[in-house]
Amino acid sequence: MTARTPRRAVAAASRTRQPTEVRRRLIAEAAVPLIAERGSAAVGVRDVAAAAGVSVGTVTYHFESVQEVLSEAMVLHIERYYAALSASAARAGGAAEGLRLLTDALFTDDTDRHWRMWFDYWHAGDRDEAFARGQAERYENWHGEIRALVERGRDEGDFHCPDPAAFTTRFAALADGLALQRLRQSPPLTTEEARRHLRRLIEAELEQGA
Amino acid sequence: MTARTPRRAVAAASRTRQPTEVRRRLIAEAAVPLIAERGSAAVGVRDVAAAAGVSVGTVTYHFESVQEVLSEAMVLHIERYYAALSASAARAGGAAEGLRLLTDALFTDDTDRHWRMWFDYWHAGDRDEAFARGQAERYENWHGEIRALVERGRDEGDFHCPDPAAFTTRFAALADGLALQRLRQSPPLTTEEARRHLRRLIEAELEQGA
Amino acid sequence: MTARTPRRAVAAASRTRQPTEVRRRLIAEAAVPLIAERGSAAVGVRDVAAAAGVSVGTVTYHFESVQEVLSEAMVLHIERYYAALSASAARAGGAAEGLRLLTDALFTDDTDRHWRMWFDYWHAGDRDEAFARGQAERYENWHGEIRALVERGRDEGDFHCPDPAAFTTRFAALADGLALQRLRQSPPLTTEEARRHLRRLIEAELEQGA
Amino acid sequence: MTARTPRRAVAAASRTRQPTEVRRRLIAEAAVPLIAERGSAAVGVRDVAAAAGVSVGTVTYHFESVQEVLSEAMVLHIERYYAALSASAARAGGAAEGLRLLTDALFTDDTDRHWRMWFDYWHAGDRDEAFARGQAERYENWHGEIRALVERGRDEGDFHCPDPAAFTTRFAALADGLALQRLRQSPPLTTEEARRHLRRLIEAELEQGA
């Protein structure tokens, strides 16, 4: 009969008193799958609270606003994604192989949800300065990662690259653009096609003189 | 008019009776700048009605839903943008020059609002099937435009291109990706830099053998 | 694309200019099935106009208000129903048989829609004085019909009835009440059961002494 | 509070925080007189909220929809009415007297508002399955009450009744039908007349052989 069915099941243990930082983290973490599935615009405090197994009040107690929760959750997810990419590259023997592994890791069947969230995050920045700043920062880290590989590759003699920064811009832009197309075109670009386009760029720009 | 939105000034001339198709167009047209400035998520029927100088009822009389108004407005704006690009390319002597003019037209100081709306439209498609379909269609038209130029350039002997479709995918993706970066990075990518990256792709892929 | 698809198909011939009384009748007549199917509360001017094959303006030109259309339509339907009952009774040899035929005609598989509209009409009278007056008038006619049969039956020596008016009240009330139950109870009262209850009343009150 | 509904006076004491079940009850209770006076179709959330001395949000917080509020309010009222009838019957020495007291209690000058709400509730069931189900259930309870009295009366030797279920159907139907007439006819059936008709049924069917 009640309008909102009380769901207390989730994470009953965490209903106990927690230090702020722990609680914040638990809440943000709980929001990640919600955003990934519905998009940030469709996630409300109530949803987050329910998913985290806490009350609405607890969410607003620990966060200034919903925006803050969403932002934190998205950053959490995105950083984790880039960490995986880095790990993938680090596992390689040389920078050239590293860039190749990273390229492969960018488009897999599991990455669509990442790209969706990434563009969702991008979009949020359109009206929210804080999101935009986070976005810029994330772009910077990501570019740094790529550029480092390119430069190491050049040092190791595998790549020929007069302007690593410019290449990085193109590489990152191409990846973003391919993802956009993949998520909207029909029939969609396959993951393999997307990778091939990136590899084509690498060949054309870094390996031609090698 | 409602107490909340007191202005009625705009488009006073159109207060008169209009055939449905005319009124629909006037309303959609009035919605364009609103969406461009605030993003589609922040535009409501009341805003549109006020901007069009009509009552709320008039908007809902001519449209099924707000979504329909927004979609129509965005399509209006986007198609106009692509028409300008086409015109720009058509003005050229040959296909090679056409592609160069088109590249220049993609990034100017006036195009940021286009890109913003383009990505807004893209994002709307994330939760609305109708938007997504429109998006796919627009991608197709846009790709067709580019590919035609590439093929004509090859026929005219200016371009060397074994796979025009693949190049088109990369060109369009790079343009999208550069726009994403331009709107978020700080300091932002300049229009000239963005163009240069696209020209670099053209050189590397189409003109290398010429 | 248009919000409201223009349906001009229906009764194209009647789209021509018509004298007021003719047009009123055509419109009211068109409203009958709508009310029967959806209930008067769910029928709007637009529906009526569409069903009558005329414009909204035409409906409001000929009627003071929607209420008036609905009322007229309901009266049309209800009077037609009672006319059929009268005809049924008139067809009989004597009053006794007439009352029996009328009883049978009250509950058939086709009469549910009548009862539904009757109670809809009754309900409308709860907030609208005009409806209530129409209702009272209809009750009076209906009672008159029954009473006349009873009195004739008494004169013909078939019935024994010291107070025809009181019997009429009970007979009419029982019919109404049985219909109410039939439309709500589950399992619903069958038409045959409903008739039997009415016949039982007739036996108990009119035929016991005969 | 909203500009449109300035009064906030009622139930000032209940402005305080209440557990859901309590608040739900307070709100439903506040809706009863509104429905009784205007009919359920004319009662909106704003009215209910104002009457309950809470905000609109509070109503929608505790209820799924207005329908739910109205339904709960009507059930509240109707059950209370039947409880009073039962109490009336229970107070009697024997079942025969119980049925007589119940008959008297059905029509008093205070019961018109009940009947109005009962038919309003009935009508609501015409388009809403949930209402219809509630209605069916209420019919069942009410019939059970009557039948029990009849059977007890028979056991006590006061009534002669070969088919208590059938009598119950007729008794309940007659009561409903008399109420319908009473609320519409002019001049209206007096309460005493209505009772007399019911007593006549009892005499004719239950006491004739006694």
Place this chain on the structure above:
DNA sequence: TATGAATGAGAGTTCATTCAT
């Protein structure tokens, strides 16, 4: 620290009525 009832502005939509054509 945690709760969840309470809030109220604002959203999209409906629709009887008006009136220029």
Place this chain on the structure above:
DNA sequence: AATGAATGAACTCTCATTCAT
């Protein structure tokens, strides 16, 4: 007589935020 575009008040429902407990 007929049209249908235009109106705007009123509707229900959503939801981030507040705050007494």
